[in-house]
Amino acid sequence: MSLELRGLSRRFGAAQALHDIALRVAGGEFVALLGPSGSGKTTLLRILAGLDFPDEGEVRIDGQDMAQVPARQRRIGFVFQHYALFRHMTVFENVAFGLRVRPRASRPPEAEIAARVRRLLERMQIAELERRLPEQISGGQRQRVALARALAIEPRLLLLDEPFGALDAEVRKGLRHWLRALHGELGLTSLFVTHDQDEAMELADRVAILQAGRIVQFDTPARILDQPADAFVAGFLGQALRLEGVLEAGALHFRLPGLAPLPRASLLAAPAGDGPVAAFIRGHEWRVTPAAGPAVLRSCRPVGGRLQAVFALDGLVIEAELAAGTHEAAALRPGQACTLQPLAARAYPA
Known part of the structure; x- marks a missing residue:
């Protein structure tokens, strides 16, 4: 799945959150969005997911303009920093939710939903937790549940907004290695928002550096570290x-x-x-x-x-x-x- 952004801009009153964003992501790439707070990273993810809308510009997935495509029909998985799990649902029910709320015509049979959920829980290495509630499992396990729920709909694009931000250093280090391996194994196209420079440089194929709603450099981690595009990037990294x-x-x-x-x-x-x-x-x-x-x-x-x-x-x-x-x-x-x-x-x- 390929992604292309053309002239994307977004304003909130007098504040310009995104300025003329242009970005191309190839199928199978893992791209990190890195920048200080308020640089537009989360706004960009929300527009891609269909949870917000640009004032100007286009979002194209596999060449298709997403302007008139509702969020639920975009086949985009979204993993939030604070999990956003349903507290009253078991792990199994949380993962199955995205499949069960589909329109009847596209909803898989219950047996297929159950089989898909259990396969995902096994892949996430949390199969034994399917009957537990979110409050009965650890933060790292909750993040795996959130990722399984995002993957259950078989997304063509995976968006991750500071997914490890609420975890301690040792847990997030282990999870980011596991996530990178999973990305390659499943052939995903992923965009990953983080404030952690080491995380971005370790995980991503390419990194987009944002400043005040603009992409100031988009390149491989090695080239960004060795050849910063301007004074902001040079001071922000390293x-x-x-x-x-x-x-x-x-x-x-x-x-x-x-x-x-x-x-x-x-x-x-x-x-x-x-x-x-x-x-x-x-x-x-x-x-x-x-x-x-x-x-x-x-x-x-x-x-x-x-x-x-x-x-x-x-x-x-x-x-x-x-x-x-x-x-x-x-x-x-x-x-x-x-x-x-x-x-x-x-x-x-x-």
């Missing part, structure tokens, strides 16, 4: 530090005292001409020299074979990552004066 500077005389000159200029050749992204820029530096892109300089080490701790160090420099907090076991890492002590120098940066017009 926990990069933003520093103001000026490009001139073949180098980036920082406005922060204590940092030497960075040659243009060391910039991973930069405008063609000279002028003011916003530079973004990630934790592993710093060189740390102990026992000299204006930066002061506040704390450091080993994390996964790396040393995470936090420095104070002219009122700014700078986080740097060093390879554990190096001479520089071994020499670091809290309170120590150090010199910091960027090894690389991405610069965008200020």
Whole structure:
């Protein structure tokens, strides 16, 4: 199933929730929608599901314009963050609900409904829970029930709105691996809304970054991390530090005292001409020299074979990552004066 959005816009009074959204998703793709709160992610999902309607633009599924197709006829599965399960229904009845409310002409026989529900519960690894109520099972199990209910109607498009947002870190990590495997096994086309950057980068074939109702970049996770389209994307992803500077005389000159200029050749992204820029530096892109300089080490701790160090420099907090076991890492002590120098940066017009 393919999906195409053409010039999609949505307003709520004076607020513009979506601006001229254009997006093409190929059949079988897993696409993540990533952006800050209020960027339009959930509004976009609701329009796709037929729960809301655009002011301008088109939604096409397999080439068909969805404007006149009611939500119940779109064959779209929707999984919500807070499950939206019917509390008075058992797990079995929740999963069967979407099939039983179909018009009589398209409703499967009861025996087929029961067989389909039990197959799904087995696939979700919760077959033993079919007689329980939602309040009698865990959060992770409820999310599997919600997914089974969405899949029961055999959707051609699966929409997931922060489906793991209410779960603890360990449970959501396990579920997202399981979901990605299930997506491939069933040959689904899926759109996944999340605030979790690691989740988006790990799960998705491609990621759409939204800012203020616009898609500012749509690409593979690797290309988005390596080649951010603009200053917003560079600052939003990868926990990069933003520093103001000026490009001139073949180098980036920082406005922060204590940092030497960075040659243009060391910039991973930069405008063609000279002028003011916003530079973004990630934790592993710093060189740390102990026992000299204006930066002061506040704390450091080993994390996964790396040393995470936090420095104070002219009122700014700078986080740097060093390879554990190096001479520089071994020499670091809290309170120590150090010199910091960027090894690389991405610069965008200020």
